Every structure is written in structure tokens, then in C-alpha cells.
Amino acid sequence: MLFLKGLSLGIYYRLRRMNKAFKNWRKFGIVIFGSLFVATTLFPLHVVADDLRVEIYQGNLAVSSLTIDSDNTKQFAARAFVGTTEVTDTVDFIWSLDGKYPASQVGSITQTGLYTSGSTAGFYSGALKLTGTLNGKSDLDLV
Numbered sequence: 001m002l003f004l005k006g007l008s009l010g011i012y013y014r015l016r017r018m019n020k021a022f023k024n025w026r027k028f029g030i031v032i033f034g035s036l037f038v039a040t041t042l043f044p045l046h047v048v049a050d051d052l053r054v055e056i057y058q059g060n061l062a063v064s065s066l067t068i069d070s071d072n073t074k075q076f077a078a079r080a081f082v083g084t085t086e087v088t089d090t091v092d093f094i095w096s097l098d099g100k101y102p103a104s105q106v107g108s109i110t111q112t113g114l115y116t117s118g119s120t121a122g123f124y125s126g127a128l129k130l131t132g133t134l135n136g137k138s139d140l141d142l143v
Contacts, residue, residue, distance in 0.1 A: 022049045053081045054091065054132035066128050066143045068106065076113040080139075082134045084091040091132045098127050098142070 056063045057077040080091040095109045106127050107118035115128070129143040 011100045051082045053139045054139045056130050068117045072117045074115045094131045096129045
């Protein structure tokens with residue numbers, strides 16, 4: 001009887017450790033089980049799009065405002081993050097300009113992020129929009 005009790009406790013604790021190891025894999029993308037350590041290059045299975053954050057970049061700098069010179073072009077880049085992990089390759093982006101300014105003033109943007117300014121120089125708050133979608137959830141960055 002004591003043997004069965006010891007056996008069942010051993011199985012219980014091993015299953016509990018395995019359950020914890022797989023929770024870590026789903027949450028962080030790693031498995032630590034005894035001396036076994038496995039890290040996956042895929043992002044964790046539980047990626048929640050509610051944590052999605054998209055940002056507009058010019059070079060290596062995040063853009064927080066847009067001052068427009070007339071008849072000029074700028075190349076912008078889109079980046080996306082879930083927490084601190086960059087997931088840019090798995091996100092669908094849509095570039096657009098807000099309709100509150102006339103297109104002749106503010107200019108146009110292509111889906112590759114190439115911005116061509118309009119005829120009127122100035123500061124246009126919230127004119128440039130980037131929408132990123134991951135797993136059916138979206139986030140918006142306005143500049």
C-alpha cells in the first residue's frame with residue numbers, strides 16, 4: 001500500500017512539473033524541465049493581440065509628430081510589438097492619411113510607407129495613420 005502511495009505521489013509531481021513546463025512554453029516560448037531547456041524562435045502561442053502596439057519609424061527613430069515640407073518625400077517604416085517582442089513580420093499594416101485635411105495640402109502615402117507631401121508646408125496633427133492587425137485585433141498609431 002505504501003508503495004502505491006509513493007508511486008502515485010511521484011506521478012502527481014511529475015505531471016505537475018510537466019504542466020508548469022508547458023504553461024511556460026505557451027506563455028514565454030521556452031520549456032525548462034529538469035536539465036532540459038528548449039527555447040523556440042516562434043513567438044509564444046498565447047500572443048494576445050490586445051497587447052499589440054504599432055509604431056511609425058523614420059530610420060531607427062519612432063516618429064511622434066509630422067512637420068511637412070512642401071513637395072518633398074519621406075520614407076516611413078512600420079514596426080509592431082507584443083509586449084517587448086517585435087512581431088513586425090506577422091502583422092498586416094495599412095498606411096493612410098486622415099481625411100480632416102485636404103489631400104492637396106497634406107499629400108499622399110503608399111502602402112510601402114513612402115510619403116509625398118502636398119503643396120502646403122506645416123504641422124498636421126494626426127494626419128498620418130498606421131493601422132496594424134494581428135489575429136483579428138488592430139492597433140492604430142497617429143502622427
